[in-house]
Amino acid sequence: MAGAIFLETLRRHWRQMIYWGAGLGLLGFYVLVVIKDVDMLEQYAALAERMPPALLQMLGMGDVTSLATPEGFMSFGFFGYTLLVLAVYAVMAGLNVTANEEEDGILDALLAQPVPRWRVIVEKLLVYVLASAGILAVSFLFMVAGTQFSEIPVSLSRMLEGSINMLPSVWLMIAFTAFAAVVFRRRGTAVMVASVFIVASYFIDFLGEAATGSLADALRAVSFFSYYNPNAVMVSGLDVGSMAPLLAVTAALVAGTLWFFQRRDVGV
């Protein structure tokens, strides 16, 4: 029956979604309430201006002047780091698509049922697509609560856009891990490949931004972090042009996952 795998995976996963959302939300809540007033933000910005540019890039503070604004500070204090935290979730979710059950020998029991292989992938991926959106929705609710106790006027709509802006990158990381898992078959190998992909993307992005004209700068286009610019979103709103390439690559990775999984042996 269509949807059975989706519903069962969701049933087993929704608590995890709440925990991740609450964890991230508490971080956002803390960042919002810890700042007493706008003057404090200006002091932070002044302090940041004295730091080396490369270090600022590494810390996600490309535009120091925006740090003095509530939205810019939220970008630095929350949205800049959250994607790295969510990378852990994305890798775990990507492994859950096939690798964990395959390595544990459980996939045999599922694939012995009258269900095509592509449906296993699609229904599970859908759960993690929704769950990652759910995590960000829960964390957004915590931030909404944080604004009630915050002394700085942060735009709720910008924070919502900042949250939405994370989704294509998270989905891409999930799809990449799922793809690595069906290609390399082993959980450990898939984790290693996905981790290298994420960490390398992060370093290529910040090194490229710090050293204009360098090789790293030329490679920035292949780093998904370069399409994730929380500061720009918090200041100017969502940029569909930056999100579209990530979504396109995600779709290609899902297609590749389906293609490989359909053609290979299972559980060998």
Place this chain on the structure above:
Amino acid sequence: MNSVIETRNLTKVYRTGRSETHALDSLDLTVREGEIFGYLGPNGAGKTTTIRLLLDLIRPAAGSARVLGLDVNADSVALRQRVGYLPGELNLWKSLTGLQVVRYLGRVRGMTNLSYAHSLAERLQLDLTKRVRDYSSGNRRKLGLVLALMHKPDVLILDEPTGGLDPLMQQTFNQMMREVRAEGRTVFLSSHVLSEVQAICDRVGILRDGQLKAVETVERMTHVDFRWVNVQLRDPATAALRERVASIAGVTSVEAENHGLKLRLHGDFDPLLRALNDVYVVDVRVESPSLEEIFLAFYGNNGAVPQQAARAKEAV
């Protein structure tokens, strides 16, 4: 009688780096409708590989397989609707209860009525409220049987089905398989335990090193006229006694050790008992030949049919 499982030149090669392992070599196999077919062979012979190919979990290097007239690859979904499968190593979601697993896989199958699954569990004395992680290996096997049987499949494909089941449950399992056969359904079960196959199978296929060596009726396959006899004596076994026993027609491979005699006996017991009439016998134990011994007796060391066995086969 229609063939339910049919493989032609089915070949599977596993590649690891530059090395190749031929797990299955040009398998031509036919299983008929309504029979219990035993797929017999030592560990590593290719039994599980065959079963996984039939279920489209792995893909062949060459050849084809059809089950219920459906191609195992092209029509795999339609086929699995009509097949019940018990893997050799059944792994399930440890945090779920048996009932949750039954419900989940039942939903995947589109089943709405699970009353038959409950009656199977009751018959197998399986508590479905326990979590999978709390099941013993035997209970996990029972859950696997419930999952394989609950949709009343036309074909049952069972990989080493009775491993971990206690003797009482093995009897229940045998009875269930006979009922399946009586309903005209087909059972294909792999095993390396001869007695399991003897108890319920109609025909047996013997697999060795990825090659199907023979397909025989159970009677013919197991009618190997020897057994191992262990005689426990009160007094030490003397060389003279050993010589006397070894000289009996039909007795071979006599070993004497302390108070024991171990021998291979072909034919009747009476000459042996008469030869032992002047010694005090404490115990006599008779062991059936192992699968490998039967194989060797019937097909010779290299798997070729020896003349004697060939004559026997022709006569049956």
